[in-house]
Amino acid sequence: MEVTLLDYYGRELNLWAAEGNTARLNEARSKLRETWDAVRPEVAAKGGATEAAQFDALVAKLARATLPKDFTAAAGPILDSVDALENVFTRAQSSPSTGALVDRGRYLATIGGCGDCHTPKTASMEPDASRLLSGAPADAPAPSAPNKPGEVVSSSGSTAFHGPWGISYAANLTPDPETGIAKDYTEQSFIQALRTGKSPDGGSILPPMPWQNYSTMTDDDLKALWAYLQSLKPVKNQVKPPVHAAGVKGAA
Ligand code: HEC
Numbered sequence: 001m002e003v004t005l006l007d008y009y010g011r012e013l014n015l016w017a018a019e020g021n022t023a024r025l026n027e028a029r030s031k032l033r034e035t036w037d038a039v040r041p042e043v044a045a046k047g048g049a050t051e052a053a054q055f056d057a058l059v060a061k062l063a064r065a066t067l068p069k070d071f072t073a074a075a076g077p078i079l080d081s082v083d084a085l086e087n088v089f090t091r092a093q094s095s096p097s098t099g100a101l102v103d104r105g106r107y108l109a110t111i112g113g114c115g116d117c118h119t120p121k122t123a124s125m126e127p128d129a130s131r132l133l134s135g136a137p138a139d140a141p142a143p144s145a146p147n148k149p150g151e152v153v154s155s156s157g158s159t160a161f162h163g164p165w166g167i168s169y170a171a172n173l174t175p176d177p178e179t180g181i182a183k184d185y186t187e188q189s190f191i192q193a194l195r196t197g198k199s200p201d202g203g204s205i206l207p208p209m210p211w212q213n214y215s216t217m218t219d220d221d222l223k224a225l226w227a228y229l230q231s232l233k234p235v236k237n238q239v240k241p242p243v244h245a246a247g248v249k250g251a252a
Contacts, residue, residue: 002039003089006032007082013075017068025071029062032078039085048088055081098227105228108221109133112214117170121157134180134235135172136160142167142240152208161208166245168206176234190229191222206242 009032016024036059043052058081062074109115119127120137131137136159143155143162152163159170174180185193189200197204197211205211217225 002035003082003085005035006039006085007079009035010075010079010082013071017071017075020068025068029065029071032062033059043085043088046088046092048085051081051084051088055085101224101227102231104221105224105226108217108225109228114173117159117208118173120159131235131237133173133229133232134237135239136169138238138240163207164245165206167243168209169239169242172235172237172239173229174232174235175230176236179236179238180234181229187223187226190226191219194222
């Protein structure tokens with residue numbers, strides 16, 4: 001591709017500068033310029049605006065060269081910068097797949113119903129988009145105690161639950177560095193937790209978190225889900241620790 005041609009003409013500049021061949025130097029310079037004019041829009045369109053501006057400056061410096069040593073001085077940085085231009089194309093190749101990964105994760109989180117429990121709701125029980133997946137609000141009252149054995153009572157907004165196991169509060173799944181999931185989890189331990197129902201500290205993840213349903217997801221799907229969670233707006237919300245009911249199996 002054209003970026004390789006830039007490298008080629010950069011080397012020609014060095015070669016003809018060493019030989020002091022002004023005619024060839026001028027020729028290589030105008031070829032390099034032409035190539036750059038052709039490739040520049042693509043570099044900028046692929047998110048390489050910074051790299052393009054840097055290369056513009058190098059081409060402008062080359063345009064001012066008169067003596068062979070000026071050409072040599074201009075050619076060095078040009079050759080170095082060709083790598084940076086190539087990186088723009090490599091980056092552009094990998095980023096659509098990152099976008100696709102996040103899209104897949106969003107899809108899985110939606111059909112997996114994560115927001116049913118992990119997103120606070122408005123007074124009319126609509127998911128509160130400004131606090132997407134940020135867990136049981138720290139300032140919300142705990143759910144009432146169940147009246148009958150085996151009953152489960154949810155908080156208003158359905159993010160905290162009081163049942164035979166005690167009280168569980170849906171976790172903050174956003175990437176907030178202090179209160180979000182990434183504080184305790186990596187991609188690996190996230191996958192492990194959804195597969196086994198154990199958090200990284202070894203404790204059992206309490207009901208009603210339906211990890212059993214997610215445990216059969218493929219590695220790729222769980223990675224996509226993690227990538228999506230990491231792409232969320234960080235929301236600061238320190239979720240309360242669970243309250244374990246005494247003597248209940250799995251509530252240790
Ligand atoms: C029916 C409600 C419900 C649904 C649906 C749900 N969760 Fe949970 N989740 C919870 C509760 C409650 C907890 C807290 C459990 C505890 O305290 O041990 C929790 C805990 C977690 C944890 C462990 C956090 C920690 O602090 O160790 C992760 C990770 C998690 N959920 C991810 C998800 C993902 C991803 C989805 C969707 C694919 C999801 N959850 C769907 C209720 C739910």
